[in-house]
Amino acid sequence: MPVVTLYLSRLQKLVGKTSKNRIIDSLPFLGLDIEEQTDKYIRVEYSPNRPDYATDVGIATGLQGLLGIKKGIAKLVVKKADRNYSIRTDPAVKKIRPYVLGLIAKGGKLDDEIIRQLIALQEDLHFGIGRRRKKASIGIHNLDAVKLPLLYTVKSRVHKFVPLAADKEVSVSQILDTMDAGKEYSAILGSASGVPMILDAQQNTISFPPIINSALTTVTTSTTNILVEVTGNDPSAVSDTLSVIASALQGLGFTLYDVKTDKKSSAESLKTRIISLESTLVNQILGLNLSSAQICNMLRKCRLDAVVRNKKISCTIPRYRFDIFGPMDLVEEVGLGYGIQNLSPTLPSSVSVGQKSETTLKLDQLGQIMIGLGFAEALNSSLTSKQILYNNTKRDSAKLIEVAESKSQEHTVLRDSILPGLLENLSKNIHEQYPQKLFETGIVFSGNSSITESISFACVTAHKDSGYTEIKSVLQSLLKTDSNIECKTKTAQDPMFEKGKTAEILVNGKKIGLVGEIDSQVMENFKIRVPVSGFEIILSDFLI
């Protein structure tokens, strides 16, 4: 989850008319988790569906509503575009990154903190809505360094310009091969010979979406007028992204101007929408009895607009609240406006009788018997390693089931047997007092093109006198005590067990597992120095 740093004095100034303590107390009720708190600043985690909370301006807007300082929509005002406030799209770019929107923001003041927040907001939008810049990416430029109108076009990979943070001209190929942003996002552009490029009226390169901006238009603390362009291959992601940036810039005190893209207004895509809400749904879901007027007030506290129209509530949603899908999302907004702390818990009236699953009951019973037999319970991961599962035990790995791209080397293969894990446990405990007797129940995985999950049971006994007789006694006792099952053992061979001391376990003539003394080479592989015997039975095959 993303985190934003809020400087309390700044935030207090933005919210207005309230104390720092009230601000701190209210943050969790906006859905923000406090990660760190000092006298000067507070770090909060926000939900990825609310990128507007990436800046203190966005959070201040929310707090104003919750604290009743300002209610209703913080209306987005976008002035008409000047004659040359436009981006012309070259038809060639439609095939590689077809959508572009623009916006101009004038007369604002930037300081280091605001620039830092804008960059964080940009990164957040790139990652979330932009799906790592694939669906949408943003360029923020110093307007005064740009000669309007702009051209969104395609350039070849030999095209050169001075990219952000560089001091000399670099070709597109070099950027993609050598610069960090190039290497990270070049896959979006594929192998096509042409790449998207935004040029100004003087043929200066402004931006190379979705990779990097030009150094020419770098935004600094002395920048007062800003140009924003958003490009992408998903039209709603592009306008979602622009709406969050537009709201943030307006909140920072900039005056917004429209930019036309192929004669279409960018501001057109920043319009509000209306969702109609019934008070019965709100009251049912929240367990309250609110009037429509009260509901409207709650919604306005969440910086939405709401009026009662024909017994229904008509709620106006600002563009940047694209996390709101339908009426149920508005129910949550009413809950936030009401204040979660003000909702008192109740109990549902229905009565029902609960029960555990048959499997749980059976496994609990087997566990109790094993404890009676002196075996302690172990717990291992289902996801383990080839080393433990196959190499150490000499078992056949032909049917191993692997997961892709695990971040942990010890967790790459799904277990098809529990015994190897128990041997690994013994191996880690050779310095502990013997006898050591362990059991475990768990899911094991098998199958070729599809996966079968079975419940398996295994146990081991390790001490200087352990052997086949003891472990077969345990097996017999377990099955007899649990379900009065008689089992038979038939000579068998298995690489994990000692030859001549291995048997298949048969119940009603069906093989359910193996029992025996662990093979001496396997013991050496696990570096265990006392004799070990064990068995494993697939419970799903006969018991569960």
Add this chain to the structure above:
Amino acid sequence: MEKTKLSADQTRRGIEWLRLKNLAVVQESEQLFFALGKNGLGANKEGLPERKLVNLISGAPVPFDDLRKKLLDEMNVAIANAKKNDWITITKNDSGSIVSLKTNPNQTSEEKILSVIGEGKITQDQIKDSAALESLKKRPDYIVIESVKTKTISLSEEAKSIDVDAADSGAIDVEADVPMIHAAKTHPLKDTIGEIREIFVSLGFTEIAGNLAQPGFWNFDALFTPQDHPAREMQDTFYIKDKRAQNFATQAQINSVSTYHKKGWKYPWNLDAARKMVLRTHTTCVTIKYLAENKPTEARVFSLGRVFRNEKVSYKHLVEFNQVEGIVVGKNVSLRDLMGIQTQFYKKLGLNKIKFWPTFFPYTEPSLQTMVYNEKLDKWIELFGMGIFRPEVTRPFGITRPVLAWGGGIERIAMLKYGLDDVREFYNNNLNWLRSTPKCQ
């Protein structure tokens, strides 16, 4: 040793054992023994030099030089002592000095000591005249002193209080330490899992179960998670290599989910992505499948089991952990009811100080999280999440009534219970920890 017929070593060990048990007191003492040296033995047989002198002159006085010839190097001592005892007189004439007897002396105390010691040895206590002994000790090689150290073993007060008759009857040292044996027991984490299961059952919930490996359809699509959502990437989720789900849902279920995705997220939903097998990232896939298959109008069910996240293992994170999730389906159930059930659940876990904060979950709306006050850590910590399933989740399967859902990780609760700060301990199977962790915390 004589009495017990034990060897010196056994005796020594026995005494040492008694001493360690505080049953015997060992005292060491030193005693001096006096025996006669070579000259002493000679004097005892032949008389002291002064006695030899007296014997030589007992008949008549004898000239000095004659006596010297007989007494040789004992002459000086003999004259000196005889004079000291006032036994003799020495007179001078022209031919030299003549020694004559004054009185016929009795046995001296020195001579008595010599005869008492004889060839044996005596202790200080047996000598009455210590001055005479001192005088003998001054004569060269007359007296040899031997020092003998003796250990005396006696019963301690504690030992004396032991009822020997009772001991002879087979009683043992019941207060002594004995070797540790380890009770076999269920795993501590399984105990917490069992406890949570009991709480759900006591609140009227019935357990349901499902597979750990699930098609993307049930783990993601059915929960309205778009196919390009970051959570579905391999970086977060374990995809099982070379496995594709067949017949994982009905055609109607697939069509319905597909429609909601296309409408809600505006992208071309892809069946093949839904077939990819993943290790479930939550137990919610079990819940939604249950809802889709049973379409209950009233229900209280829960599922509990392992879930997986492709994360780096650390003291905070495991790739595989346990999660529990419960749902309530009903006509008039509300968010406040969900809060009420939570309150009961935590009360049964012994957690009474709780509060609720709004939060975000992709498949519930509204969504809340529980904050629980932890006395030990003196802070509020986040526990289970909860919410009401989004219409985009329930509607595709024909569920129209609200579905209250909540759940969370069990290891987190178990860590608080057992006071652990490293979650990996639960799966280390460290026998020392397993054996020494008491059942009740």
